[in-house]
Amino acid sequence: MRTFRLSIVLLAVLAAAAAAAADPLPSWHDRPVKAAILGWLAAVTDTTGPDHIPVPERIAVFDNDGTSWCERPGYGPTDFQVDLARSLAARGQIDPEAMPFKAWFADDRDALRAFGWNEAYVRMNAAFAGMPVEAYRDSARAWLARTVHERFGVTHDRLYYPPMLELMRLLEAHAFQVWIVSGGAQDFVRSYSEEVIGIPPERVIGSWTMPVYRRNDDGTVTMVRGDTQTYNGHEHKPANIEARIGRRPVFAAGNSNNDEPMSRYAVTGPRRGLAIWIHHDDGEREYAYGRPGRLGELCAEHPAAHEVSMDRDWVRVFADGIGR
Amino acid sequence: MRTFRLSIVLLAVLAAAAAAAADPLPSWHDRPVKAAILGWLAAVTDTTGPDHIPVPERIAVFDNDGTSWCERPGYGPTDFQVDLARSLAARGQIDPEAMPFKAWFADDRDALRAFGWNEAYVRMNAAFAGMPVEAYRDSARAWLARTVHERFGVTHDRLYYPPMLELMRLLEAHAFQVWIVSGGAQDFVRSYSEEVIGIPPERVIGSWTMPVYRRNDDGTVTMVRGDTQTYNGHEHKPANIEARIGRRPVFAAGNSNNDEPMSRYAVTGPRRGLAIWIHHDDGEREYAYGRPGRLGELCAEHPAAHEVSMDRDWVRVFADGIGR
Numbered sequence: 079m080r081t082f083r084l085s086i087v088l089l090a091v092l093a094a095a096a097a098a099a100a101d102p103l104p105s106w107h108d109r110p111v112k113a114a115i116l117g118w119l120a121a122v123t124d125t126t127g128p129d130h131i132p133v134p135e136r137i138a139v140f141d142n143d144g145t146s147w148c149e150r151p152g153y154g155p156t157d158f159q160v161d162l163a164r165s166l167a168a169r170g171q172i173d174p175e176a177m178p179f180k181a182w183f184a185d186d187r188d189a190l191r192a193f194g195w196n197e198a199y200v201r202m203n204a205a206f207a208g209m210p211v212e213a214y215r216d217s218a219r220a221w222l223a224r225t226v227h228e229r230f231g232v233t234h235d236r237l238y239y240p241p242m243l244e245l246m247r248l249l250e251a252h253a254f255q256v257w258i259v260s261g262g263a264q265d266f267v268r269s270y271s272e273e274v275i276g277i278p279p280e281r282v283i284g285s286w287t288m289p290v291y292r293r294n295d296d297g298t299v300t301m302v303r304g305d306t307q308t309y310n311g312h313e314h315k316p317a318n319i320e321a322r323i324g325r326r327p328v329f330a331a332g333n334s335n336n337d338e339p340m341s342r343y344a345v346t347g348p349r350r351g352l353a354i355w356i357h358h359d360d361g362e363r364e365y366a367y368g369r370p371g372r373l374g375e376l377c378a379e380h381p382a383a384h385e386v387s388m389d390r391d392w393v394r395v396f397a398d399g400i401g402r
Numbered sequence: 403m404r405t406f407r408l409s410i411v412l413l414a415v416l417a418a419a420a421a422a423a424a425d426p427l428p429s430w431h432d433r434p435v436k437a438a439i440l441g442w443l444a445a446v447t448d449t450t451g452p453d454h455i456p457v458p459e460r461i462a463v464f465d466n467d468g469t470s471w472c473e474r475p476g477y478g479p480t481d482f483q484v485d486l487a488r489s490l491a492a493r494g495q496i497d498p499e500a501m502p503f504k505a506w507f508a509d510d511r512d513a514l515r516a517f518g519w520n521e522a523y524v525r526m527n528a529a530f531a532g533m534p535v536e537a538y539r540d541s542a543r544a545w546l547a548r549t550v551h552e553r554f555g556v557t558h559d560r561l562y563y564p565p566m567l568e569l570m571r572l573l574e575a576h577a578f579q580v581w582i583v584s585g586g587a588q589d590f591v592r593s594y595s596e597e598v599i600g601i602p603p604e605r606v607i608g609s610w611t612m613p614v615y616r617r618n619d620d621g622t623v624t625m626v627r628g629d630t631q632t633y634n635g636h637e638h639k640p641a642n643i644e645a646r647i648g649r650r651p652v653f654a655a656g657n658s659n660n661d662e663p664m665s666r667y668a669v670t671g672p673r674r675g676l677a678i679w680i681h682h683d684d685g686e687r688e689y690a691y692g693r694p695g696r697l698g699e700l701c702a703e704h705p706a707a708h709e710v711s712m713d714r715d716w717v718r719v720f721a722d723g724i725g726r
Binding site for chain 1: 458535579588589592596602603604606610612613614615617621622623625628632637638640641642644645646647648649650663666667670671703704
């Protein structure tokens with residue numbers, strides 16, 4: 079009887095040990111960057127250690143396009159907005175021959191560059207001014223449901239990277255708040271983020287326009303889109319993070335120069351931070367276009383910043399069955 | 403043996419029933435508005451009822467000054483900012499004879515009105531541009547720790563209203579997200595909100611300036627205050643709510659015209675909302691200065707908007723031992 083009881087206890091202990099030992103990042107190869115992530119996480123959640131980070135300060139920021147999901151051949155938020163602008167042109171609300179819309183509709187990147195990318199985005203957002211925010215988000219959801227990726231043959235919501243979703247869930251399991259900090263249109267990402275990647279709208283920061291309050295004749299309220307875009311790229315990312323969250327993040331994930339300021343912000347604070355640079359070096363499974371750039375420099379300069387090679391560090395880039 | 407076991411079970415059931423029956427709002431008198439709050443809460447959290455609100459949509463917004471804590475004789479955030487401006491003047495960084503500072507320092511409300519309240523606030527915020535956000539928040543905490551209320555003789559952090567804190571905690575216990583939505587300076591409220599009222603900085607929306615990213619010579623990052631204030635009052639409250647949260651609130655608490663648009667937004671949506679107007683009609687225990695105004699009109703117009711009389715509805719206005 080006693081022997082039996084002991085073996086029950088032993089089995090329970092072994093089961094707990096096995097659960098603890100289960101790989102929390104199964105889509106990551108056992109290479110140095112995975113060890114760096116897990117080692118950092120163990121250190122900052124160890125309540126008795128010197129690197130402990132109190133729960134309220136566990137803020138993690140993830141870039142969206144190219145870091146959390148596929149951004150090639152086109153940015154999802156931009157493709158959606160061009161599609162929405164086309165529907166406004168079809169209803170006579172936009173002149174399709176006027177710039178920048180003529181260039182947007184023809185996907186004429188040289189003309190857009192000559193016009194000025196920033197101004198081209200600003201004008202496109204201004205075209206949506208007065209549109210109810212709910213209608214804009216409904217349009218975004220509809221675009222996502224019907225638009226199939228030209229190479230991978232699935233809708234874009236299925237092109238989030240499992241390694242990054244595993245990382246978001248692992249951080250959340252350790253009481254981190256995970257935020258999306260994107261240069262793309264905030265309301266586009268918010269339209270699906272809760273359903274597709276488990277991030278609620280209040281934790282999505284993107285390029286945004288200040289909405290406008292409209293009191294209707296029947297006393298109800300409709301919030302409509304404003305006309306002035308606040309850009310959320312480069313040094314504007316930490317600015318918007320500070321304005322919205324009011325705390326310095328201790329983890330940042332990005333893939334381009336756009337993400338260097340927020341990554342630098344995360345690793346140079348009083349807490350032990352970590353930053354990862356998703357390097358697109360896998361033309362077979364996805365696209366090879368990443369250049370070291372400023373995130374590469376940060377990795378060379380700072381021991382808490384790490385390059386992630388999609389080719390060598392990721393077991394899978396997409397969910398099984400997508401791509402090769 | 404069986405009888406004993408049954409009585410243990412019975413005791414447990416009775417204890418649970420007693421706990422459930424314990425008054426969740428002990429600082430509120432048993433009057434119609436308390437019944438309206440509890441009835442609404444029961445309805446929207448009843449998963450089988452027609453008014454059920456899913457957890458992610460349970461957004462509650464509370465005004466700060468005059469709704470959650472005492473705003474007389476002066477607004478805390480404004481008094482702090484004037485104090486901070488005085489310290490900059492003492493260091494020669496502000497000309498104390500120039501407007502609007504001359505009027506701010508003399509508390510000359512007529513001169514400030516003539517100058518224009520909005521411009522007076524904008525200029526004061528601009529004077530703090532370039533100051534590290536952490537230094538600003540440290541100054542705010544120091545002000546709060548040393549400044550005693552002229553009538554009640556305690557620091558302002560002790561002048562939050564227990565009935566409203568009970569309501570915040572009750573809503574949180576039912577999976578609501580509680581946000582502070584204040585016309586006051588965002589970083590002032592954020593400096594103490596987590597410690598004093600249990601609301602983390604990311605759930606504080608106030609009048610704010612877009613911070614500026616500063617990369618220091620040693621490669622570290624300091625976020626400093628920007629120079630352009632975005633006001634968070636009147637119709638700007640729902641605008642900032644939409645920009646920051648991306649969802650319509652279903653509960654709103656306010657005390658002035660400033661809070662009418664967000665209250666109207668909360669009660670006229672597709673979900674069953676509730677709004678309360680804190681009416682300052684208690685000159686004995688606090689101050690009597692509330693006028694029906696637009697929130698009074700909303701209460702007359704909409705069945706989901708309710709007047710709260712501080713005099714008749716609140717058992718206590720402040721924690722015991724403060725005031726009379």
